[in-house]
Amino acid sequence: MSDLLGYLLTGLGIGAGFALVGSGMVVIHRVTRVVNLAQGAFAVLAAMLTSALLATGLPHGLAEGAGVLVAAGAGVLTGIVAIGRPGTEPGAALIITLGLGVLAYAVEVTVWGDQPRSYAGLPGAVTLGGARIQAHYLLVIAVTLPVFAALMAFFRGTDPGKALTACAENPYAARVVGIDVRRMGLLAFGLGGALGGLAGVLLTPVQQVTFDSDVTLIVNGFAAAVLGGLTRPGVALAGGLLLGVAQTLIAGYGGGAHQLEIALLVMLAVMVAQAVRAGSVREVAR
Amino acid sequence: MAAGAALAVSGASRAFGGVYAVRDVSLTLAPGELRGLIGPNGAGKSTLFALIGGQLRADTGTVRLDGTRIDRLPADRRARLGVGVVFQAARVFPGMTVLENVMVGAHGTTGAGFVAAVLRLPAHHREERLIRDRARACLARTGLAGWADRPAEALPLGQQRALQLARALCGQPRLLLLDEPASGLRAAERERLSALLTELRAEGITMLLVEHDVAFVMRVADRVTVLDLGRVIAEGSPADVRADPVVIDAYLGAGSPA
CATH class of the missing domain: 3.40.50.300 (P-loop containing nucleotide triphosphate hydrolases)
Structure with a gap:
């Protein structure tokens, strides 16, 4: 019983990270229709930078903040390259983001080397209902939930948030009310970068990061995002948490390291189900 | 000319x-x-x-x-x-309420900016309140006052065009x-x-x-x-x-x- 609670909380912590990566993809996809495959690179970049900054003696908080800010900047840059040219197809932009993700490997290996990096997170462990779990997992959850709440409030309650939603709903009409759709796309990329960066700096103390950690993050993040059809951040949160919990439970009870395969299976099943449903809708419409 | x-x-x-x-x-x-x-x-x-x-x-x-x-x-x-535009086709923002649709129309006239909005600064609050009032007035003029909190896509087609008009007016064209x-x-x-x-013409809108x-x-x-x-x-x-x-x-x- 106490094992189960431990696995659950650990899973929620890991899942929160997936949800952050996934919601970043959702924010970008909603506004620009681009599936951003550089999303995991934002997390790795932020994590590597934070680790380097902490090594120079910068205190916690500042180092993580700098990591997230730089990831947001990397997001904007990715956006400029991917959608900066008017009329770039979302499919072409996707390939550009893939290329930028690979380019990020080169940069990260050159600057920080190819060895795994980590740093200390929130120290200690907490005993909850007989289960001992690392306190840092609770921190990850405690940061992620308010971030999602703020994200919702931003989209619903502020003018730039509403403008982003307007772009997502009808870019043609958005232009008519004076919204610069491309600029909003870059803003979405910046937000996506920040969310990815946050996932990176939060997860690194419990999962060391290497330059190619982005693959795990992107597969899990995308699997979480695809549950909500790549358009609903709230569903991405639920999806991410679910994935995290499922993976820790399977790893805990079944042993073995098949987490990535599970995420891939979930993603595939969801996409097949969605394609089948969309197909039947089309047939009915015909 | x-x-x-x-x-x-x-x-x-x-x-x-x-x-x-x-x-x-x-x-x-x-x-x-x-x-x-x-x-x-x-x-x-x-x-x-x-x-x-x-x-x-x-x-x-x-x-x-x-x-x-x-x-x-x-x-x-x-x-x-x-330049305010009202299309013939329904080009509203589904997934937003009627009032939110009209408030977005003021996007081009907002000045407080992104940072103020995110930090929820007083300047942003003032502006937000102002725009909300203006949007409600525009809804009243176009006969949509009773629909303010409904989702935009729930409106009949004719009303969706009225909504576009309200949205354009909220941008003070x-x-x-x-x-x-x-x-x-x-x-x-x-x-x-x-x-x-006729009323709008009297207000000087071309x-x-x-x-x-x-x-x-x-x-x-x-x-x-x-x-x-x-x-x-x-x-x-x-x-x-x-x-x-x-x-x-x-x-x-x-x-x-x-």
């Missing part, structure tokens, strides 16, 4: 695959004028509309708003300069472009629309009204421009245009007037 024109289109042409949709059209609207734009199907009304609104760019010719050239600007820049605002409206709604257009319903245009417009096959074939007061044999010919040639 006349000095002090609110809208001046000069020598505008636009071709699609070698066929001119609009050919060498010039059009000058005085400030506060309500101009009707009519013509048989395929006359180029919608293309001209899009050239002014920025959905299309002219191959040649210029478009000026209060003397400023806008023909090379994208639609969003034109909107921020004061100098020039309002209306594409067939009366189509699909019932008689009472049509009356309300014509009263609202309007270009593209309309299929010739009788409606003749009733509300100060002046009427007639397009046929991409060219201006007549222009003048409603009475003059109605009596113009060239106009009668164009309409009879393309079927009876609507």
Whole structure:
């Protein structure tokens, strides 16, 4: 019983990270229709930078903040390259983001080397209902939930948030009310970068990061995002948490390291189900 | 072109695959004028509309708003300069309430900016409140006050167009472009629309009204421009245009007037 609670909380912590990566993809996809495959690179970049900054003696908080800010900047840059040219197809932009993700490997290996990096997170462990779990997992959850709440409030309650939603709903009409759709796309990329960066700096103390950690993050993040059809951040949160919990439970009870395969299976099943449903809708419409 | 024109289109042409949709059209609207734009199907009304609104760019010719050239600007820049657009098709934002739709219309007029919005600074709150009040007033004018908190996609089609009008008004336009605002409206709604257009004109908003319903245009417009096959074939007061044999010919040639 106490094992189960431990696995659950650990899973929620890991899942929160997936949800952050996934919601970043959702924010970008909603506004620009681009599936951003550089999303995991934002997390790795932020994590590597934070680790380097902490090594120079910068205190916690500042180092993580700098990591997230730089990831947001990397997001904007990715956006400029991917959608900066008017009329770039979302499919072409996707390939550009893939290329930028690979380019990020080169940069990260050159600057920080190819060895795994980590740093200390929130120290200690907490005993909850007989289960001992690392306190840092609770921190990850405690940061992620308010971030999602703020994200919702931003989209619903502020003018730039509403403008982003307007772009997502009808870019043609958005232009008519004076919204610069491309600029909003870059803003979405910046937000996506920040969310990815946050996932990176939060997860690194419990999962060391290497330059190619982005693959795990992107597969899990995308699997979480695809549950909500790549358009609903709230569903991405639920999806991410679910994935995290499922993976820790399977790893805990079944042993073995098949987490990535599970995420891939979930993603595939969801996409097949969605394609089948969309197909039947089309047939009915015909 | 006349000095002090609110809208001046000069020598505008636009071709699609070698066929001119609009050919060498010039059009000058005085400030506060309500101009009707009519013509048989395929006359180029919608293309001209899009050239002014920025959905299309002219191959040649210029478009000026209060003397400023806008023909090379994208639609969003034109909107921020004061061009409001109401499309014939329902182009609202589903997934947002009616009120939120109208509030987005003020996007081009907001000044507090992204940082203030995110940090929820007092300046942003003040502006947000102001826009909310303005949006409610615009909903009241277009007869949508009772729908404010409903999702936009729940509105019937005619009301979705009224919503677009409210959204455009919330942006406080100098020039309002209306594409067939009366189509699909019932008689009472049509009356309300014509009263609202008259009111807006009294407030000094310049309007270009593209309309299929010739009788409606003749009733509300100060002046009427007639397009046929991409060219201006007549222009003048409603009475003059109605009596113009060239106009009668164009309409009879393309079927009876609507």
